[in-house]
Amino acid sequence: MTPTFSVIGLVSADLARTFAFYRRLGLDIPEEAAAQPHVEVTLPGGLRLAFDTVATIRSFDPDFVHTTGGGPSLAFDCGTPDGVDSTYADLLTVGGTSTLAPFDAFWGQRYATLTDPDGNHVDLFAALPG
Structure with missing residues (x-):
């Protein structure tokens, strides 16, 4: 099987603030999504943009250090x-x-x-x- 590029993942320290930012860019993120630990938005063409809280990532990677910037x-x-x-x-x-x-x-x-x-x-x- 050939891997298929499917999801871009971002980690957020404050989902409500992050979602307010991305809603202004036209992403359809429901208001209640900020209460969830993991949220995915399907983009045109089927690619997904996923948002996770720092706590979600640390639930399976306890040594995770949230850094800012420097990524894609x-x-x-x-x-x-x-x-x-x-x-x-x-x-x-x-x-x-x-x-x-x-x-x-x-x-x-x-x-x-x-x-x-x-x-x-x-x-x-x-x-x-x-």
């Missing part, structure tokens, strides 16, 4: 350059921290990078006109 980044297409700017500003209000303010990149995109409340990198982008 999640990238979101905001549709338009203005969409990058408004999404970036909105995410700053729900626990996002700026890494790169929106700018017109030489490769033809409006681009920005933030970290989510747990230090995971989130890239925002949209094609520049013409």
Whole structure:
């Protein structure tokens, strides 16, 4: 059998805060999900994004140390350059921290990078006109 890429997992110190951040990026996360120790959201195309509390991970890996940042980044297409700017500003209000303010990149995109409340990198982008 060939392995199939299926899930991206993130660990969160505060699921309610993390979910508020990712809801602003269009993820359909029910309000009651913050009370759960493990939550999965199915993304377009079937890939799943899983969120676990630190306590959940420590339940099977007692030596787990929660670190922030340094892992993979999640990238979101905001549709338009203005969409990058408004999404970036909105995410700053729900626990996002700026890494790169929106700018017109030489490769033809409006681009920005933030970290989510747990230090995971989130890239925002949209094609520049013409």
